[in-house]
Amino acid sequence: MAFDNLLLERDGATAIVTINRPKVLNALNAQTLDELRRVMLDLKQDDRARVVILTGAGEKSFVAGADINELAVQTPTGGREHALTGQHVLDVIENLGKPVIAAINGYALGGGCELAMACTLRIAADTAKLGQPEISLGIIPGYAGTQRLSRLVGKGKAMELILTGAPISASEAERIGLVNRVVPAADLINDAKQLAAALAKNAPVAMRYIISAINKGLEMPFAEGCVFEATLFGLVASTDDMREGTRAFLEKRKPEFRGS
Numbered sequence: 001m002a003f004d005n006l007l008l009e010r011d012g013a014t015a016i017v018t019i020n021r022p023k024v025l026n027a028l029n030a031q032t033l034d035e036l037r038r039v040m041l042d043l044k045q046d047d048r049a050r051v052v053i054l055t056g057a058g059e060k061s062f063v064a065g066a067d068i069n070e071l072a073v074q075t076p077t078g079g080r081e082h083a084l085t086g087q088h089v090l091d092v093i094e095n096l097g098k099p100v101i102a103a104i105n106g107y108a109l110g111g112g113c114e115l116a117m118a119c120t121l122r123i124a125a126d127t128a129k130l131g132q133p134e135i136s137l138g139i140i141p142g143y144a145g146t147q148r149l150s151r152l153v154g155k156g157k158a159m160e161l162i163l164t165g166a167p168i169s170a171s172e173a174e175r176i177g178l179v180n181r182v183v184p185a186a187d188l189i190n191d192a193k194q195l196a197a198a199l200a201k202n203a204p205v206a207m208r209y210i211i212s213a214i215n216k217g218l219e220m221p222f223a224e225g226c227v228f229e230a231t232l233f234g235l236v237a238s239t240d241d242m243r244e245g246t247r248a249f250l251e252k253r254k255p256e257f258r259g260s
């Protein structure tokens with residue numbers, strides 16, 4: 001699959017997707033969003049890829065938001081379609097059924113912060129800056145930032161970040177739960193690869209169900225989420241990997257999960 005604005009590499013069972021528009025700090029234009037959608041749908045079906053890392057090209061930026069050249073000329077109906085398209089692409093990422101690790105190598109602003117929040121886990125370089133600066137452009141987040149940020153960090157912090165538009169440091173983002181961990185910038189990709197390699201050893205079906213139970217369960221009343229979890233708990237018992245995992249424990253060896 002050929003892309004103009006993305007790079008796709010493999011590191012064992014990890015697929016590494018790099019958004020590659022460094023001259024504009026990897027801003028997301030319509031073409032890049034569409035390429036992201038296509039690569040993610042492809043990786044969803046690809047059993048070789050058990051984990052995905054998403055990062056930005058260059059040292060300065062993960063993604064500095066939606067492309068402001070396109071925002072500047074959008075119409076009301078075009079703006080609505082644009083937001084729905086962005087929301088759809090991020091939804092594909094959030095529900096890919098395998099872990100997607102955002103390796104935040106610099107600015108994650110606006111659509112870049114929203115993109116990172118749609119990932120399953122977030123590791124940030126200590127030099128990264130995160131925020132939702134849309135208010136300074138006279139607009140509001142449109143890729144579900146108002147929804148995901150308030151779910152991740154709580155209503156009060158989400159209001160503060162979105163209403164002020166002020167970016168925060170990686171360490172502040174870790175403190176409020178916006179990123180999972182912060183590492184020295186020079187170690188970012190290696191640490192993300194190590195985490196990905198560790199996750200790639202886990203049973204793929206169990207990981208898919210965990211992601212689904214948490215994502216879908218959060219949208220349900222607690223009791224319904226518990227019933228959904230119990231159903232997935234039962235379903236996972238149909239897998240060879242469940243038999244392998246439990247048998248390996250009893251035989252005092254490491255399991256080898258095959259994804260079936």
Ligand code: COA
Nearest residue numbers: 023024025027064065066067068069107109110111133134
């Ligand atoms: N869309 C389009 N182009 C963008 C962009 C975006 N979201 N973010 C940065 N760029 C472009 C700049 O216009 C500049 O292009 P130029 O070299 O042709 O002038 C280039 O990327 C480098 O950015 P620059 O602003 O010169 O870098 P900086 O280090 O001074 O500042 C930022 C970095 C991230 C603070 C600044 O670029 C910025 O505020 N970007 C917009 C962030 C934003 O509001 N995102 C939300 C959009 S909804």
